[in-house]
Amino acid sequence: MAKLSAHGVELFREDLLTKRYAYMSDGVVLVNRGDGWKKHGKVKTGMTPEAAINIIKDRAAEFDHTHPAWIAYRSAVHAVVPLESRWHLCEAVKTLQNDPDGLYAELTDDFSGRFHHVTVNDCIELCKLRAAANDEGRALKLSA
Numbered sequence: 001m002a003k004l005s006a007h008g009v010e011l012f013r014e015d016l017l018t019k020r021y022a023y024m025s026d027g028v029v030l031v032n033r034g035d036g037w038k039k040h041g042k043v044k045t046g047m048t049p050e051a052a053i054n055i056i057k058d059r060a061a062e063f064d065h066t067h068p069a070w071i072a073y074r075s076a077v078h079a080v081v082p083l084e085s086r087w088h089l090c091e092a093v094k095t096l097q098n099d100p101d102g103l104y105a106e107l108t109d110d111f112s113g114r115f116h117h118v119t120v121n122d123c124i125e126l127c128k129l130r131a132a133a134n135d136e137g138r139a140l141k142l143s144a
Contacts, residue, residue: 002030002037012053014060017074018086023053034084069136073129080122085114093130100124 004010008025021040022030027049031040043052064071081089089107096103100123107115107123 002028002039004030004037011049012056014056015078017077018083018090020083023049023056025049027052032083034082034086066140067133067136069129069132073126073133076122076126076129080118080126081115088114089126093126097127097130097134100127103127 004022004024007028007030010022011025012023014021014023018033020032022032022037023043024030027043029040029042030037032038043049077086077089077093088110092103092106096106100120103126104118104120104123107118
């Protein structure tokens with residue numbers, strides 16, 4: 001288990017669908033998938049952490065511009081559950097994206113209590129957003 005404070009100052013944090021990256025001042029990149037921070041890697045030799053962060057930000061901005069449906073889905077997932085539960089939610093949505101009632105049943109039958117606050121309307125919205133993101137992905141592949 002890595003500690004953020006052991007690697008200097010956090011320069012940038014990137015939240016993806018089911019994981020979070022922290023870019024540190026000593027060049028270390030940490031990842032958190034909901035089970036604590038772990039060392040993911042280091043910035044390439046000869047590149048400053050700031051330069052690497054600028055590349056990451058540019059790529060993220062381009063992705064955000066070309067994938068608005070995916071960004072909407074990611075934002076909805078982040079709004080519904082905390083980081084440690086996102087992988088489970090995403091897998092359930094991927095499997096049951098055409099069945100919001102089944103998704104709701106799957107999530108609320110989880111006895112851990114992680115999804116006790118998820119509503120049927122949340123499930124309907126997540127399924128719609130995931131379908132739109134899938135359609136967007138197919139359209140982008142066809143246009144490439």
